[in-house]
Amino acid sequence: MNDSKSIKKSVWDMALSRLDTTMDLLNLTSGLKKYLREPRKILEVAVTVKMDSGDIDIFKGYRVQHNTNRGPAKGGIRYHPDVNLDEIKALALLMTLKCAVVGIPFGGAKGGVVVDPRALSARELENLTRRYTFEIINSIGPERDIPAPDVGTNAQVMAWIMDTYSIDKGYSVPGVVTGKPIELGGSLGREEATGRGVVYSLLSALKVNNIESTNYEVAIQGFGNVGSSAAKILYDLGFKIVAISDVEGTIYNPKGIDPHSVYNHALKTKTVAGYKEAEGMAREDIFGLPCDILIPAALENQIVKSNAPGIRARFIVEGANAPVTPAADGILKEKGIFVVPDILANAGGVTVSYFEWVQGNDAYFWSRREVNLKLRDIMERAFYQTYAAAQEKKVDMRTAASMLAVERVADAVRLRGIYP
Amino acid sequence: MLKKIECYIQPSKLESVKNALIEAGVEGISKSDVEGFGKQRGYKNGETPNKDVKFLPKTKLEIVVEEEIVDSVTSIIVKLAKTGKIGAGKVFVLPVEDAIRVRTSEAGRSALS
Numbered sequence: 001m002n003d004s005k006s007i008k009k010s011v012w013d014m015a016l017s018r019l020d021t022t023m024d025l026l027n028l029t030s031g032l033k034k035y036l037r038e039p040r041k042i043l044e045v046a047v048t049v050k051m052d053s054g055d056i057d058i059f060k061g062y063r064v065q066h067n068t069n070r071g072p073a074k075g076g077i078r079y080h081p082d083v084n085l086d087e088i089k090a091l092a093l094l095m096t097l098k099c100a101v102v103g104i105p106f107g108g109a110k111g112g113v114v115v116d117p118r119a120l121s122a123r124e125l126e127n128l129t130r131r132y133t134f135e136i137i138n139s140i141g142p143e144r145d146i147p148a149p150d151v152g153t154n155a156q157v158m159a160w161i162m163d164t165y166s167i168d169k170g171y172s173v174p175g176v177v178t179g180k181p182i183e184l185g186g187s188l189g190r191e192e193a194t195g196r197g198v199v200y201s202l203l204s205a206l207k208v209n210n211i212e213s214t215n216y217e218v219a220i221q222g223f224g225n226v227g228s229s230a231a232k233i234l235y236d237l238g239f240k241i242v243a244i245s246d247v248e249g250t251i252y253n254p255k256g257i258d259p260h261s262v263y264n265h266a267l268k269t270k271t272v273a274g275y276k277e278a279e280g281m282a283r284e285d286i287f288g289l290p291c292d293i294l295i296p297a298a299l300e301n302q303i304v305k306s307n308a309p310g311i312r313a314r315f316i317v318e319g320a321n322a323p324v325t326p327a328a329d330g331i332l333k334e335k336g337i338f339v340v341p342d343i344l345a346n347a348g349g350v351t352v353s354y355f356e357w358v359q360g361n362d363a364y365f366w367s368r369r370e371v372n373l374k375l376r377d378i379m380e381r382a383f384y385q386t387y388a389a390a391q392e393k394k395v396d397m398r399t400a401a402s403m404l405a406v407e408r409v410a411d412a413v414r415l416r417g418i419y420p
Numbered sequence: 421m422l423k424k425i426e427c428y429i430q431p432s433k434l435e436s437v438k439n440a441l442i443e444a445g446v447e448g449i450s451k452s453d454v455e456g457f458g459k460q461r462g463y464k465n466g467e468t469p470n471k472d473v474k475f476l477p478k479t480k481l482e483i484v485v486e487e488e489i490v491d492s493v494t495s496i497i498v499k500l501a502k503t504g505k506i507g508a509g510k511v512f513v514l515p516v517e518d519a520i521r522v523r524t525s526e527a528g529r530s531a532l533s
Contacts, residue, residue: 367421369487 011300012086014326015093022402025395032410039089040073040107041065045135047113049128052121059128063111063136065145066092069412072143073109074099074350076150076179077132077157083112087300094321095350097405098343102382104354109145111136117152129157133164140165142175142361148353149179151224151299155191159184175360178353187356189371190349195229196372197348197379198295198319199237201340204383205315209338217254219243219291219313222298223262223272226319226346230295231259239293244272245286246298251278252289287311296323303328311337318342333396341398343405344386351378421487422516422532425494428456428478429501429509437500441483444496447532450482460506478509484516484532 016037023033047059062085065073075095078088088110096108113132117125139145149158158177162184165176174185182188189196206216218239220227223246231241241259243252248271251257257278265275273280287294287303288310296302297319303311308328316332317340318324324332324339332339352375359365366374390400429437434451441449455475462474485493494511501509519531 367487369490 010086011090011322015090015322018326018402019093019406022399022406025393025399025403026407026410028406028410032413035413036067036406036409039064039066039092040068041139042085042089043136043139044085045132047128047132047135049124049131051124059113059115059132061111061113061132061135062088063139063145063147064088064092064109065139066108066110067096067409068107068145069409069416070096070100070107071105072107072141073145074106074148074178074353075109075111075145076148077153077161078110078112078150079115079117079152079157080112081114081116083114088112090300091321094343096409097402098347098350099354100405100408101343101386101401102347102351102378103408104351104378106146106350106354109147110150111147112150115152125157126160129160130164133161134168137165137168140176142173142357146175146353146357147177148350149225155179155181155186158186175357178356180356185356185360185365187352187359187371188366188368189375190352190356191225192229192233193352193371193375194226194319194346194349195231195297196233196375197351198226198230198297198317198345199233200348200376200379201345201383202234202293202295202315202317204380204387205317205338205340208387214238216240216292217242217290218293218295219245219286219289220259221245221286221294221296221302221323222320223266224297226349227295227297228259228263228266230297230319232263235259242291243286243289244278245283246272247283249273249283250281250286250289251275252281252285253278254290293317296320298323301325303332305331308332309335311335313337316340318345321346329398339397340383341401344382344397344401347382348375348379351375422484422519422528423487423490424514424516425481425483425485425490425497425511426514427481427483427497427501427509427511428454429481429497430503430507431477431479433501433503433509434479434481437481437497440496440500441493444492445489446483446485446493448483452480452482454478454480458507458510464507465505476507484519486529486532 043063045061047061049057051057091110092108099106158180161177166172180186214237218241220231223244235241240256242254251272262272262275266272287307290312293315294313295317300322303324305327308331315338321342386401389404390397456478457473462476463469497511520527521531
């Protein structure tokens with residue numbers, strides 16, 4: 001999208017306006033409103049890296065802790081050229097709400113470095129990660145703030161953060177990050193947890209709408225960790241995946257696409273585009289295709305005022321954070337589309353991160369099956385609590401999830417009181 | 421960890437379910453003929469329910485397996501016991517604390533194989 005830069009600048013304003021609406025509905029006091037609008041801590045650091053060329057380069061890094069009233073701050077670290085403070089603040093706020101809506105004992109944080117990780121060598125990426133970790137080292141920790149992977153980062157990056165932090169402390173501290181490799185105390189099932197959570201949310205959404213069949217057509221926008229996991233799990237459950245897109249384009253086949261095979265194709269070519277057994281289209285085209293279920297699983301602000309009217313799905317499950325702008329949201333509502341909002345739908349990732357943190361603290365690890373069953377339990381409970389709130393207050397799922405979350409954070413603030 | 425799978429299926433589906441489970445490597449199944457009712461209180465499609473519940477004949481299978489194969493066992497049962505109608509059955513998965521073979525006193529995993 002050409003206007004993505006200018007839209008991104010207002011991500012924080014959009015997040016705040018949504019928060020304000022929720023806080024008004026809950027009749028919070030003006031002091032509490034001010035408190036919840038303000039991130040607790042913002043770090044902006046210069047990440048200095050000696051490049052392979054021998055010269056030094058400096059990358060801007062951020063870590064924002066929005067709220068820590070319900071527990072340690074929790075949130076991913078993003079490596080992307082478009083990272084900016086407004087975006088990180090908005091995503092940190094979203095994490096506060098996400099942890100609250102699924103009822104796990106964390107506050108919200110987010111971090112990022114303005115960098116295109118694909119343009120760095122492995123050594124440069126490692127040095128960047130270690131230097132960034134060092135710059136924020138006094139603010140993170142298993143009881144303070146626990147980073148996790150996000151766009152552009154992965155288990156290897158988490159391993160470097162864990163190592164850097166551990167070297168600084170003088171002993172191994174696996175609990176400082178989640179999304180670690182299994183060998184270093186990662187949790188089984190963490191890799192596909194967000195996608196799996198998206199699937200559980202969808203199944204609950206179908207159930208409350210009295211739909212028993214899996215004979216439905218699914219379009220998936222974005223084929224990274226979340227999109228590909230969700231696609232594979234849905235396919236194995238019997239859903240028909242008709243379209244998949246990524247930055248390079250959309251592939252469409254009304255007869256169905258095998259996402260396992262697309263995954264292998266994308267491993268080799270780095271994109272879904274060019275996949276033989278489907279028709280190739282422009283990236284944006286995915287939003288106009290016939291389907292029953294649309295899963296946006298890429299970046300923010302993908303469903304906007306211009307493409308929302310063309311959407312033909314009956315269900316949207318937000319695998320990505322804030323994929324729908326407020327203006328587009330109004331259009332979806334008018335069309336009667338059932339939207340499972342981001343803070344609920346994609347909370348599977350942070351939920352299994354929580355499991356990883358619990359297992360790490362216990363130094364006792366669970367089976368994959370146990371992780372998945374506990375994840376399902378938490379996702380279903382959160383969905384049904386949100387659905388009940390939506391019915392009772394006669395609001396949509398997004399508003400209900402947000403109200404539930406803000407109420408829980410506000411309760412924690414009231415109970416703890418203000419120091420001194 | 422050992423898990424027990426208890427399922428209630430239509431008696432007509434026993435043969436195919438049993439054969440597929442053996443094919444998949446399940447080494448022991450207990451079967452009993454039971455009567456039960458579920459959410460439909462024993463009334464089939466098209467029947468008009470009154471206030472009494474009706475017990476309908478069902479086949480109960482009990483299988484103890486290693487946790488790793490639970491999902492494949494349950495998916496075989498679900499796939500083959502489907503009738504397309506209400507009352508096709510239910511599958512439950514329960515934790516098993518231990519298993520002991522009487523003849524040899526072998527316990528845990530060894531008691532199964």
